[in-house]
Amino acid sequence: MNHPWNDLLRQVQGYIYPNEIEIHWGMLVVVYPYLTGLVAGAFILASLVEVFNVREVHAVYRLSLLTALAFLLIAPLPLLLHLGRPERSYEIFLTPNLSSAMAMFGFIYAWYLMVVLLLEIWFTYRKDLITWARAERFPMRWVHRALALFSNDLSERALRFDRKAVKVITVIGIPSAFLLHGYVGFIFGSIKANPWWSSVLIPIVFLFSAIVSGIALVLLLYMLITPRRGEKIDMACLDKIASFLFYAVLVDFSLELLDFIHRLYESEESIKILSDLVMNKLFISLVVIQVLLGMIVPLGVMVSIKLFHFNEELRKLLYFLSAILIQVGIFATRWNVVVGGQMFSKSFRGLTTYKMEMTGVEGLFVSLALLIAPFVVLAFLLWILPPWEKKLAVVFSSGSQAVEPRGDIPA
Amino acid sequence: MANGLRGLPDSFLRVLVVFLVLIVAVIVIGGALPTEFKDHSRHVQATIAREAALPIRFAGSTECGTCHDEARLKQIGYHRNLSCETCHGAAKAHTENPVEVKPAAPRKRESCATCHHFDPSRPTGFAQINPVMHFPRQACISCHDPHQAQPPSVPEECSACHAEIARTKAVSPHALLECTECHTVPAEHKVAPRITRASIPTERGFCGKCHDKDTATLQPPKIDINTHGEKYLCWQCHYPHMPEVR
Amino acid sequence: MKRRLFISRLLGIVLGLLGPLSGRLRGSPAGNAATPKRFGMGIQIDKCIGCGRCVDACKEENAVPQEPFYFRTWIERYSVKADGDTIVQNIDERITPPREVEVDRDVLRSFFVPKLCNQCENPPCVQVCPVGATFATPEGIVLVDDKRCIGCRYCIQACPYGARYLHPVKKTADKCTFCYHRVTKGMLPACVEVCPTQARVFGDLSSTASPLTRFRRMNKTAVLKPHLNTEPRVYYSDLDGEVR
Structure with a gap:
């Protein structure tokens, strides 16, 4: 009787069904919607630039696209690793169950990757790939030529077509990005057995929190990478991104507030156990981190930036801190949805505990690795497909956000 | 290279070719896979067959009487509706090899x-x-x-x-x-308790024998049996096995 | 039934645009010409003495892992108190150590409730399985194809009754099968077989005369969580409103 779960049995409060002792979707399933959220958010920021022609933000257009791609490439990994039998994952393509939201994953993912992201990036970069290839020598010349699919047409007509293609793909891409993350929300929102998840608002809340996190990520990346390239941060661009971020957080906050009030007002059968859950198990991660630090504080900071005219240095610092808080807050959001939704019994009579492992596939280290991996991929993408016209010799040797921006940014 | 087909630019055709190759590859690979991988109903049939073939461990109540007289004897007592295996445990192995495998006693x-x-x-x-x-x-x-x-x-x-x-x-x-003070218990009740039941008091006067204010007994509490509680029988409000008034 | 068929066809057509329409939703397998049996179970709560023999027999018959985290069937003890509180316990000795239970004056009523997979007519677990590895047989029994289950555990999340678990060795979803290997041979499920008080009644719902039919004729029955529209085929008599 020294099974590790026996400890868990003792930590159960109230009554849970006996099979509920195991939290089936752990850290990895928290990471998955977090990553896809960043994909959708970064892509939507890029689309704003393209469709509404927001000139200030043009500096981060390509960065956003590459960020979306980097995160999209890693996104299925946590999903794959959390499977009991990952070696059978291909079954999802062989005998997909059409009534299962999860079975749609492969199709939506393939659509988004192939038809939206890769195509848009290709048409965006085609001209540059050809130009670079012409100027380069052996290895990179061939890499870039191959990436351009050996096309060599730089005529005005071809370039015009590129621009038009990007526009069209963006228009297809925005609903696709909505689909990608709305669908992740639907996976949870459609589970009628679970009152914490079952809500029509969940896909929409997921979507807006995705936009929030994606914009915040691009903002962070822009602030980190630009000084390392020896460039000056474009304050007009930064202010504009932050402005987008502010409105996105505002909408996200309103939606979550609506969800909260709606639940409280309806006070259905589950309300007692859900309030127990929030006050007992999720107080820190939901009330403190997600709502207070992840939303109210950044909102307050950004309102004060809009009200008072801080100088550039202070604005940068505040933007940076807000974006980090928002990232942490959105991660907490994913945690509260995924893990929170499994910490109460479907008998509505008790709470269980999630004990995260350190090592092991479902452990903390793997999750951390999966959170860092997209940055490595992004560093590689930035090296292969530099988004800025300037040469980028030493800049992207390390892609993760290890380095803080400091006072050496020229004021 | 540019075979400006129908006036479409070269870049579009290149992408188109890549996509066509991918789609054809998916179709070819999908088509080349053996049907048993893709056919849901075959999987279903196989699972049903597999489940149906799982080993049986409890032999079932009818099995024991073929050899054991006790199984028939048992039909007299209160345990008549019990399966032998309720107490003796899973006995399929015993039915297959009665000599070597003995069920628990x-x-x-x-x-x-x-x-x-x-x-x-x-x-x-x-x-x-x-x-x-x-x-x-x-x-x-x-x-x-x-x-x-x-x-x-x-x-x-x-x-x-x-x-x-x-x-x-x-x-x-x-x-x-005594229980029998309030309940009359037919002898049958002891043999078939669920079929013949013990009686319960059917009139207010029964409790009134002790609790009416006009009775001489010492037992409190006293009430006016004619007005108290209106149309209800006493035990419809008071649980006589644990009267609320102490 | 007609409406359900219509809805699932409609859904199939809509979803069919996204993938190859194989004419299957909820995995209803084709074939079987003879009208199949529809298995169901009746549970008479007032007869359950909470001895737990069904739980043990189930674990033995179906090789369910012995650890107290995996149950295809289990028994709950409800104690409804005068102040409105309800205490629920799993009485399995592997979870709740046995003790001398005394009469508690604050308890208004107390009883046992056996639980198991409800073999729903509208099983949410079947709906969500991405690979179609869980499906309902023609008899209405929900099974898991453990050769195809990828262990995503979506079905476990979708089951409102907590009836599924991830098998610790196979790493695939596992659940009550109504002892499919027994009932298809005319035998009773192991839990029904060993129940000393006949609190569990098993049979063919379409049969005109059977213990189950009698059970449904003589008792007012209810199912668990009816508002979720899963349409369970495990019917309880004497079901208390506190039971969830």
């Missing part, structure tokens, strides 16, 4: 107590004992034959089956009343 008190130790959540009317008080350390089978289960003598004490009521009553003001 539980003789310990604990195995009888699994069903018969007192538990207030158990439905009343089910024979229960307190294993600590009830002939401790004596094997149950030294008095009871589980194949003809019935108490050694027909219970004088109703508490054998109505333990929860007995325990509640024992600490109530009605502790000194």
Whole structure:
């Protein structure tokens, strides 16, 4: 009787069904919607630039696209690793169950990757790939030529077509990005057995929190990478991104507030156990981190930036801190949805505990690795497909956000 | 290179070719896969066959009577509706190899107590004992034959089956009343308890014998049996085994 | 039934635009010409003495892992108190150590409730399985194809009754099968077989005379969580409103 779960049995409060002792979707399933959220958010920021022609933000257009791609490439990994039998994952393509939201994953993912992201990036970069290839020598010349699919047409007509293609793909891409993350929300929102998840608002809340996190990520990346390239941060661009971020957080906050009030007002059968859950198990991660630090504080900071005219240095610092808080807050959001939704019994009579492992596939280290991996991929993408016209010799040797921006940014 | 087909630019055609190659590859690979991988209904049939072929461990109640007379003997006592395997455990292996595999024959008190130790959540009317008080350390089978289960003598004490009521009553003001004071128990009840039931008082005057204000007995509380409680029988409000008034 | 068929066809057509329409939703397998049996179970709560023999027999018959985290069937003890509180316990000795239970004066009523997979007519677990590895047989029994289950555990999340678990060795979803290997041979499920008080009644719902039919004729029955529209085929009599 020294099974590790026996400890868990003792930590159960109230009554849970006996099979509920195991939290089936752990850290990895928290990471998955977090990553896809960043994909959708970064892509939507890029689309704003393209469709509404927001000139200030043009500096981060390509960065956003590459960020979306980097995160999209890693996104299925946590999903794959959390499977009991990952070696059978291909079954999802062989005998997909059409009534299962999860079975749609492969199709939506393939659509988004192939038809939206890769195509848009290709048409965006085609001209540059050809130009670079012409100027380069052996290895990179061939890499870039191959990436351009050996096309060599730089005529005005071809370039015009590129621009038009990007526009069209963006228009297809925005609903696709909505689909990608709305669908992740639907996976949870459609589970009628679970009152914490079952809500029509969940896909929409997921979507807006995705936009929030994606914009915040691009903002962070822009602030980190630009000084390392020896460039000056474009304050007009930064202010504009932050402005987008502010409105996105505002909408996200309103939606979550609506969800909260709606639940409280309806006070259905589950309300007692859900309030127990929030006050007992999720107080820190939901009330403190997600709502207070992840939303109210950044909102307050950004309102004060809009009200008072801080100088550039202070604005940068505040933007940076807000974006980090928002990232942490959105991660907490994913945690509260995924893990929170499994910490109460479907008998509505008790709470269980999630004990995260350190090592092991479902452990903390793997999750951390999966959170860092997209940055490595992004560093590689930035090296292969530099988004800025300037040469980028030493800049992207390390892609993760290890380095803080400091006072050496020229004021 | 540019074969400006229908005026489309070269870049578009290149992408188109890549996509066509991918789509064809998916179709070819998909088509080349053996049907048994893709056919849901075959998987279903295979699973059904696999589930149906799982080994059986409990032989079933009808199986035992083919060899054992006890199985028929058992039909007299209270255990007549029990499967043999309820007590003796899974016996499919025994039916296949009667000589070498013998089912368990539980003789310990604990195995009888699994069903018969007192538990207030158990439905009343089910024979229960307190294993600590009830002939401790004596094997149950030294008095009871589980194949003809019935108490050694027909219970004088109703508490054998109505333990929860007995325990509640024992600490109530009605502790000194015999069960038969209020209930008449037909002899049949002891044989077929669920079919023939004990009686319960059907008129107010019954309780009034003690509790009416005009009676000479000492038992409180006293009420006016004619007005108190209107049309209801006493026990429809007061639980006589544990009267609320103490 | 007609409406359900219509809805699932409609859904199939809509979803069919996204993938190859194989004419299957909820995995209803084709074939079987003879009208199949529709298995169901009746549970008479007032007869359950909470002995737990069904739980043990189930674990033995179906090789369910012995650890107290995996149950295809289990028994709950409800104690409804005068102040409105309800205490629920799993009475399995592997979880709740046995103790001398005394009469508690604050308890208004107390009883046992056996639980198991409800073999729903509208099983949410079947709906969500991404690979179609869980499906209902023609008899209405929900099974898991353990050769195809990828262990995503979506079905476990979708089951409102907590009836599924991830098998610790196979790493695939596992659940009550109504003892499919027994009932298809005319035998009773192991839990029904060993129940000493006949609190569990098993049979063919379409049969005109059977213990189950009698059970449904003589008792007012209810199912668990009816508002979720899963349409369970495990019917309880004497079901208390506190039971969830």
